[in-house]
Amino acid sequence: MKLKLLYCFLFVFIQFSAFAADIIDIKGKVVDAKTNEPLIGATVSIPDLHLAASTNVNGEFTFKSVPPRGRFVVQVQYLSYKSLTQTVDLSSNAPLVFALQPSIIESHEVVITGTPITAGSRYNSTSASVVTKEQLQGSSTNLIDALAKQVPGFSQITTSQAISKPVIRGLSYNRVVTLNDGVKQQGQQWGDEHGIEMDQFSAGRVEVLRGAASLQYGSDALGGVINVIDPPTPVQGNIQGEFLTNYSTNNGLTNTSVMLSGNQDGFVWRGRGSYQNAYSYNTPAGRYINSGFNQTNVSGMLGVNKSWGYSHLNFSYFKNNIGFYDAEPGDPLYYNSTDRTIDYPRQDIRHYKIALNNNFLFGNSSSLKLDLGYQKNQRRELEETPVPNLFFNLDTYSLDAKYYLPESNGWHPVVGLSSSLGHSVNLGEELLIPAYDEFSTGAFIYLKKMWGQNTFSAGARFDYVKNKGKAQNDDEGNPIFQGFDNNFSNVSGALGYTYVFNDNFNFKANAGSAFRAPNPAELGSNGVHEGTTRYEIGDADLSPERSYQADATLEYGSGMITGSIGVYENYIHNFIYASNNNNEQTTVEDEETGELRSFDTYRYGQVNANLYGFEGNLTLHPVSFIHLENTFSYTHAQNTTFDRPLALIPAGVLHNTLRFEPKIKGLNDFYFYAGIDNYFKQNRVDETFETPAQGYTLLNAGVGATFNIGKQPFKLYVSGTNLTNKAYYDALSRLRPGRYSQEDPNYGVYNMGRNITFGVYIPFGTSK
Template sequence: MKKIIITLLLGFSALLHAQSTVSGTVTNMTSQPIKGVSIYAPELHKGTTTDENGKYSLSNLPNGNVKLTFTFVGFTTVNKTIKGLQQENTLDVILEETIFQMDEVIVSTAFNKIQSQNVMKVEHETIKELQQKGTATLIEGLATIPGVSQVSTGTSIGKPVIRGLSGNRVLVYSQGVRMENQQFGDEHGLGLNDAGVESVEVIKGPASLLYGSDALGGVLYFNPEKFADANTFKANFSQKLFSNTLGSNSSLGLKTSTENWKFIARGSYNTHSDYRVSGGDRVTNTRYNETDFKTGIGYSNSSFSSVLRYNYNKLDLGIPEDGIAAQSSSKNTAFPRQGVFNHLLSLNSIIYLKDSKLDVDLGYVANDRSEFEDSDIAGLQMKLKTFNYDAKYHLPKMGKLESILGIQGMHQTNVNSGEEYLIPDATTNDFGVFGTVNYEWDNNSALQAGLRFDNRKITTEEHGTLGEEGYFKAVDKSFDSFNASLGYKTNLADDLTLRLNLASGFRAPNLAELTSNGVHEGTNRYEVGNSDLKTEQNVQSDINLEYNNSHFEFFVNGFYNHINNYIYTSPTGAVLDSNDVFNYIQDNAMLYGGEIGLHFHPHPLDWLHYETSFETVTGKKQNGDFLPLIPANNWNNTIRTEFKIKNWFETGFATLNFATTFNQQNVSGFETESNGYTLVNLGLGGTVKLGKTVFDVNLNGNNLFDKKYIAHLSRLKNDGIPNIGRNIVLGVNFNL
């Protein structure tokens, strides 16, 4: 395999034409040079920074068109497309000062625009910003984004919820590859570690046009850590300590690049004891351990760019069954427990043609999930192997019209190795074809549209004895779907932007919904599948209105989501094996709500920021009953100050956050209502300079007053087990 990859890379490097170089100077509005500006070519995974004179140079660029992004803290982001590169090109850039965060390039949408130019509203957060909030896990950090919540099992297992939809209705992408990790199970977590991840993009709404089945509710798109700038070597070490779980998170990363080649590697280890609730008791067997390793190698020249990445993730998770019982600070998981091994291999290649390009993503995911009830012999072991392919051809631009044609598919096998079966052995094949166009005019308006066809074929094997628990009949099903999207963006005024989007999405029934026949330990129910289930199909309308100037930002997002054939479980009234029997059935449903927020930076108090946001979602069946697992309304308020202490403490910040969750009384038939609560969180951090030693430090106090509460989407709620109490988090980060 290694020889094949090297041969391919060398073969493409033979296509090298005359090198193209871009150089220039970056200045501010008063023509003063800016040192340290990042210039990055996203498609080439290549970048550099300006010197003390504001000068930069990038070589070995494609002969056609290339996109460059200029970013620097405190200044607006500039996105430039250079058309028809010559051997020597000059591009001088002027950056304008701004108070608010940088305008990032959005990778998860088709045309990779910066957010201010994007037709679809996409939330973008860097992992550094999420970590500064002191959250223990990646999913906890994601849940601080308006419109995003989590279904949690203690602190170790979290599943994302986007505007009331979760599980197989939300797609997760990492390294440009669709993650498949048995996500149908309530007790199956995300399976991703934030080490080696640069940022996350959240599409809130159907994204089936670009991603096919299961993107009915939205997409979480994780961007991997960037490579080092050309001709540099960087090393990084970070350490976090958690008071509540007596936890530790350590990470070490190395990366280096030449003009053509680039390499990166990062390893991390995460270990936690049982979490402590308010009052001092620990929730038995919520401890967990995680090992994560990521590496990548890339090559680019004037006609070709390719990046090969690999991620290994190992999870050892305790499964809480006894609530608050035996008290221990041990980090060794007890029975029952889960062992999860995940391998992710991805290859992204871009071939630059004269006026167009071909973008190809190949991915392989191997997920091995075992459950150990009372011994080291796995009673349940599911091995899921998934091969993904995604090819997009960017046609030559015709005036102001951009267009893309693409194909996308997946081949997946599920094999059981244990005695217990949650789902049968199965094979799933996806194939989709799509086209999308983007038209811009007047420098402030854009229209985007697309159309797609998909087919999913699911074949399962018969298993067990007819009429008994664990019997699965053979299933051979094919699901087809046409989907479309239409979006419009315009600037109503210089500082006021309007976005309108209408899109459809779909989700084929998963294996559990089609075939279940037995007790699901994660829900304490006897679940019976339905092989006659139809495809879920939805249409969602979105409106986004944003206003921003140098001292004030305001946004309002509204949505209405209608879903035909929504799949859910319903009690039958029967009891088997001392468990209530639930059937999978379908009904039309609707979800509606939105988010509203503002960011105020008063002049002349340049050191002060106030941010507030409110989010709400309501989900109902066609008969008026409420849908399950709908997050409660939430109101978030943050006061942030920025400061500097002489020459030894720079980019300092202090935050005071009040997160209020309201009562949730809109519950489904087998849920219980939840009381509201307010958590107070405190944060302090900055960059410390002691001689030649420079490091970042963060100190966070979450749930500072040790509030006792139970989140509505906690899987431990039915047992009356509270969520985590006070947690003090200390983090340091050294660039070696």
């Protein structure tokens, strides 16, 4: 009821405030720093206001309906020029003139918004990568799959082709936080076969923050954060849209997405619809049975941009139907059908979300960012009929507030508060975890100071988490779930430092602590987890995980060389994991057939763990149109309690790509690339339920260009992956040998074979 009252108050406040103050227009110009010639088509953006504009034939741009007060980070980008990031005081009457330096290198200077204070990456101690909208297009089957191909230190745990779970520096599941519309995604991310319920085409860009981020996001952010950011709204008076579609030969995957967005007198809106459909994917041995999927996404935004800031109401609906193959060792794994009908067993995943994002600006240069969210996540598993055998419903209400105090003596202070309330119920016959209620709240303070070439930051946070699982008996009065009632609290802290040696060279480092409260599955599981074919038993007496981490990164970019190298270490006390001890098994009787089935029994326990490694990238530019791009990463993870490796750790990987971007008359943005992905052997496995994974090499290539028919651009591209049709098992595939059954270590399903994707992207709109 309190949350409902708060929503009503905010809507009334927004409507009142929309007429409470005047607005101003901000004008400026972008020029070449050497020749002072105007740059046509440069992109100027203000991330904290969700605004972007392009320069006209005179290099000029205009932002209308802009707040007349406050200091904001502005980013200016233009092809073949160094990106420029600058803090601008919008209350000043001085003309805005941005002079860009020509450069053939890709600049490290990008804006990062997922940290407490928006800043350019050089002045932000967090190790972060930004993936653009263009990079998310291609042959990927979901958002996480797209990111795994772009970001060093980032990988994925996969189940078939439709489900990918993010892994950052060896940590996954509840140890990675995903944000969208400023709201932490709550979709039962603790499960092995649960993906991220998000439309990959809806993102304007994605920030991947590597390293512990509990200071701002509380429990779960031990490994890092995926911050999915919506596209900026058009400038006042304009309408923008896009249409994209592609087709992949391996699995018949068709992707289609349409978006339209507008801004009229400060009233902003956006709508998008996306659809994906794929049949069973092909491996060098045949098509994996019933591995097709289809996905429907609808999202929209209504809001206002006024002198007091902005308020945007976002809503989305996600529906994913995923086929599974319930095979036993010895059963056939492949067939040659391209039927798009999804057979049983299958999943029916639905996710509904409403988010109210606000940024209120005050006259004393302070501001309040307030994000309110409601999510409904429904997971249905259907074995033989449309009636779900397992039906799990989770409702989550959330609040996240950050108040930015006025700058004082160079110090930028921020205080924050976040809370969430989750309520789940079991609606199906099969049970794995008890119905539960989860409440969490936390508060933090953060300080940042810049002097000269130095930036220092520090913060502290207190968190409280309460989990209550409900006891439940079967029809005969026998206990199914014992229930649990746990309270966890934690104090964490973080320190950060950056030093900019010059325009080409900078250093950043972090140290701090983080924590993760046990999730309800770890506390209360008692049943067969069909996705992993094992019987899981939780432990209500588990303690929170506590992490102590440090990392450091060097970045360089000048002339013919761009690169970075980072090292990290993360010691986790009371690391939670499930294991099978002494070959324990549990026999379960099927209620319909009376058949007895035996499952390996996995019990949740705790150990101490240590993870360390390195990651980086190196790009060489012998001439302006040739780029040799290389990324690499390696994680070493040890169960220090039992002196053996941790499970589900990615193998070392080296990506090499040679990219050509010659100037061709009649074509814009032409490119061709050829790449080699080298995945090394993973011998460091938990031998109690894993087998080593062999190394492999994949060959990829692609070509693309933008054509103009009149003034209308059309981007066409073709990309190919695994061009040699290599038969391989990825180390993090849950279908590889030894993952499903130790009785038959040869049981396993190959990853996807050769795949060619053909795509088109058409932007359109007005430009006033």
